Amino acid sequence: MTLSTADQSKLESFWQHCVTNQYFNIGYPESADFDYSQLHRFLQFSINNCGDWNEYSNYLLNSFDFEKDVMSYFAELFSIALEESWGYVTNGGTEGNMFGCYLGRELFPDGTLYYSKDTHYSVAKIVKLLRIKCRAVESLPNGEIDYDDLMAKITADQERHPIIFANIGTTMRGAVDNITTIQQRLRQAGIARHDYYLHADAALSGMILPFVDHPQPFSFADGIDSICVSGHKMIGSPIPCGIVVAKRKNVARISVEVDYIRAHDKTISGSRNGHTPLMMWAALRSHSWADWRHRIKHSLEAAQYAVDRFQASGIAAWRNENSITVVFPCPSERIATKYCLATSGNTAHLITTPHHHDNSMIDALIDEVVADAQLEAWRSTRAPAQQTAGERLPTASFNLRTHY
Known part of the structure; x- marks a missing residue:
């Protein structure tokens, strides 16, 4: 060149x-304190992770082995067995959130998506693209979802299959929606666990809560159905990316067979950057x-x-x-x-x-x-008359x- x-x-x-x-x-x-210089030599290759990292692909220049390691790490981090989960390295938090909402919609096609007014702006785009019925819920002063308003809206809608979008660290206030409280309130309203879907947007806090002594509930053990975390935030990456993890049984609903690469595709984006799984792998292995x-x-x-x-x-x-x-x-x-x-x-x-x-x-x-x-x-x-024009603030x- x-x-x-x-x-x-x-x-x-x-x-x-x-x-x-x-x-x-x-x-x-x-986070900007990263060093991926060991991976610079791979930039001469067109590495494309199209399809399922757990299957053979006819496109040989992929980083599936590294992506599998990354997904194994996050399955353990979010308390789900690897064989019971599936996910992938995404282009960022928005794609991860869309993937979770997509799974919820496929499970409950007529369900309504509920999210707080402190939720990331991308969710408004996602509901339009997926054509999901939705309801914005009020937030508490600290940025958490207003649990009373959530239940009032679910009751008013007579919604029997709510799709709940929970924030594990809101964009502006870093608030964590209490998924235990949400589930308790749903149970009290007579909505059984198998009748709703719970997605967790943990873009930033997904790499914070697993490493503190007293975390708020955030994992599959706590009752979520899917979760996403950004790779360019707490981990750090020169390319925006993310990780999404979901229950494998729900992902199976969206799998399609791609004959010309001899693989199944379960992702939103299809062809995916094969370099970011390498970066996430290197970051996780070096810390x-x-x-x-x-x-x-x-x-x-x-x-x-x-x-x-x-x-x-x-x-x-x-x-x-x-x-x-x-x-x-x-x-x-x-x-x-x-x-x-x-x-x-x-x-x-x-x-x-x-x-x-x-x-x-x-x-x-x-x-x-x-x-x-x-x-x-x-x-x-000072009285306005005492101020000179130059002293007045606009x-x-x-x-x-x-x-x-």
Whole structure:
């Protein structure tokens, strides 16, 4: 491959941009401290994992053996026997969520999908693509699903086969829907276990809860039917990817035979990136259980450090149990842009992924938030007539009130 001098210069500029901003993301949940240099040589091959990794494929350049190891790891992590499960390495959390909803719809074609208003935006796309009846459920102040509203809507709909979309760590607040409570409430309403489907979106927290001392319920042992986790978040990957695991008996409903590759396909995407299973395999093989526990402990301690620093300065910050997502009132647009913060309404968050080896970026962000808040408070005490035009703030750029 030969590029012009101008094109090479453009690539070099992008390289410098990436190097400069590699560890920028305090507002988004992507771990950046990964090293897959041992896999660089495989980029010269078109590795395509089309079909079932547990079967022979006529397309020989696949990484099925590595994908099988990855799925074995996550089956154990999520408490289901490998032979009773099936899943695959996806293109990301949205595909994993679509796979779970697809299985639920195939099991209950007339069922209604229930999800909280704190659920990831992709679910709205998924219900349109799959044409599933759906109902948005209110959320509690901390971001959990409102269990009373969930049951009220199921009762009002007279739904006997609900498909429940549970969040194991919501996007903005890191909240975990209590799947034990959901199941108890369904049982009390007379809905038997075999009459509903329960999918768990554990995009971020799926690699947190297995490694803490007191996790909320999240696994197949706790009653879920499928679960997905992102590979580019707590694990870290240069390519967005994910892992979805489901009960094999439910996956069998969607299997199709593909004669020209002599294999069965059970996936959403068909042809799949064969490089990401290699990356997930390398990441899992190069980190021990103790390593993961250490990474998670470090991230949780950093999150609590941020909460403590915010609160000591009078900023109403908080986090949910076992969450590395720190929620605080939305700062000025300048700060949000500078630190690439995710914001929603009057709320922002920072996320303490493992590549933040010290608290320097947390401190820098909090220092600016506090300085802006103090300046706003000072200016608000002065009568408008006393302020010069240059002193006036354009609008209230910082809200010290929490969302409760």
